[in-house]
Amino acid sequence: MLDKERVLAKAKAKGGKGFFILIAAVVVVGGFLLMNAGGSDEAPELTPISLAGGDIAADMSSGTAMGAEDAPVVIMEFSDFLCPHCRTFNGLSGKLLRQNYASTGAVRWISFDFPLWPDSWAPAIAVQCAKRQGKYYEMKDLLFARVESWSGGGNPNRKFVDYARDLGLDAGAFKSCVDGQETAAAVQASRTYGESLGISSTPSIFFNGEPYQLTGGDYGYGAMEEQIKAIVAGGE
Amino acid sequence: MSYDTRLRGIVLVGLVGLFVAVYLLLYQMGFYGSLLCGAGSCETVQASKYARFLGRPVPLWGTLWYAGLLVLAFLALGPAAGKRWLDVLLALVVTGGLLFSAYLTGIELFVLHAVCMWCVISAVLAVILFVLARPWRVLRGSQAPADG
Numbered sequence: 001m002l003d004k005e006r007v008l009a010k011a012k013a014k015g016g017k018g019f020f021i022l023i024a025a026v027v028v029v030g031g032f033l034l035m036n037a038g039g040s041d042e043a044p045e046l047t048p049i050s051l052a053g054g055d056i057a058a059d060m061s062s063g064t065a066m067g068a069e070d071a072p073v074v075i076m077e078f079s080d081f082l083c084p085h086c087r088t089f090n091g092l093s094g095k096l097l098r099q100n101y102a103s104t105g106a107v108r109w110i111s112f113d114f115p116l117w118p119d120s121w122a123p124a125i126a127v128q129c130a131k132r133q134g135k136y137y138e139m140k141d142l143l144f145a146r147v148e149s150w151s152g153g154g155n156p157n158r159k160f161v162d163y164a165r166d167l168g169l170d171a172g173a174f175k176s177c178v179d180g181q182e183t184a185a186a187v188q189a190s191r192t193y194g195e196s197l198g199i200s201s202t203p204s205i206f207f208n209g210e211p212y213q214l215t216g217g218d219y220g221y222g223a224m225e226e227q228i229k230a231i232v233a234g235g236e
Numbered sequence: 237m238s239y240d241t242r243l244r245g246i247v248l249v250g251l252v253g254l255f256v257a258v259y260l261l262l263y264q265m266g267f268y269g270s271l272l273c274g275a276g277s278c279e280t281v282q283a284s285k286y287a288r289f290l291g292r293p294v295p296l297w298g299t300l301w302y303a304g305l306l307v308l309a310f311l312a313l314g315p316a317a318g319k320r321w322l323d324v325l326l327a328l329v330v331t332g333g334l335l336f337s338a339y340l341t342g343i344e345l346f347v348l349h350a351v352c353m354w355c356v357i358s359a360v361l362a363v364i365l366f367v368l369a370r371p372w373r374v375l376r377g378s379q380a381p382a383d384g
Contacts, residue, residue, distance in 0.1 A: 019248075022248055023247065023248065026248060026251045026255075027251065030252070030254075031255075033255070033259075034255060034258060034259055034262070037259055037268060037272055161283055165283075165285060165288070171283045171284060172280050172283045172284050172350075174283075175280075175283040
């Protein structure tokens with residue numbers, strides 16, 4: 001009886017040892033695969049932007065408009081997502097003017113993407129992909145608000161897809177769009193139109209067709225608001 | 237198959253599942269640029285709105301589920317061996333996981349029309365865990381798990 005118990009205990013101990021060896025093997029193999037699954041901890045490099053030929057419609061239609069078509073004031077804004085002043089302008093006067101005047105019919109606001117740097121193309125393509133799903137301005141505000149998060153280097157598209165999900169977009173379609181750079185031509189058209197107007201820096205604003213110098217700590221909000229009110233009052 | 241052998245099977249299968257879930261979680265966190273996906277449409281599934289549950293990535297729930305299973309199986313093998321409450325808890329957790337896995341597979345097949353290889357692997361693991369844990373016997377209470 002004692003011998004039988006000893007044999008059973010020995011067999012159990014042997015089985016336990018084998019079990020822990022198996023666990024160790026799974027941990028080692030699993031850990032190795034996790035470490036090497038992505039090749040590196042970096043997202044893949046963005047493929048170079050492939051730009052279209054000369055058939056780009058580089059006109060005002062390349063912008064993204066909001067507000068009434070027959071509004072007495074047309075404001076065109078050219079911005080770059082990596083430009084700090086564009087971010088401040090968008091967060092202050094841009095957003096307020098769109099909210100307070102584009103929605104009332106006083107202003108037609110047209111945004112153009114004007115990527116100045118190689119890394120500025122990915123967010124510009126992303127915002128155009130959001131435009132396909134009707135959320136250009138929502139994505140624009142989000143990209144500016146979270147610029148520190150996505151501009152750290154590498155491929156930001158994964159973060160953009162998260163933002164698309166946050167905005168309630170079809171993230172699968174959005175992902176295909178940004179990964180395939182499907183809207184590069186739209187960005188290119190927007191930029192080419194800006195170049196045709198002589199733009200070389202951002203943010204660049206055009207107020208009823210005339211270049212507009214942003215002044216004041218409010219990035220031109222007060223001054224533009226005054227002019228808008230005067231034009232609207234004059235037209236009545 | 238003895239009770240201990242089945243618990244050990246749960247630990248090993250659960251460990252494999254934990255690695256799968258952690259892999260998908262790390263992908264969703266942006267640690268990997270793309271998923272290794274021999275067959276299927278992993279990224280379509282991972283980018284869909286169904287890749288989140290209660291506001292958190294599904295792989296996070298998967299990681300917690302597998303980790304919880306491991307803890308329960310280890311407890312059942314050692315310090316809390318033979319405790320009925322532990323067997324019941326394990327049976328409930330395994331059943332819940334299988335049902336959730338079935339729901340996700342249904343979403344892939346009938347809503348997204350895209351299948352993620354890693355999700356399929358996890359679903360298969362959930363079935364194996366279910367078979368190993370034998371919740372239908374535990375929850376019925378007519379047979380002690382140790383009887384195998």
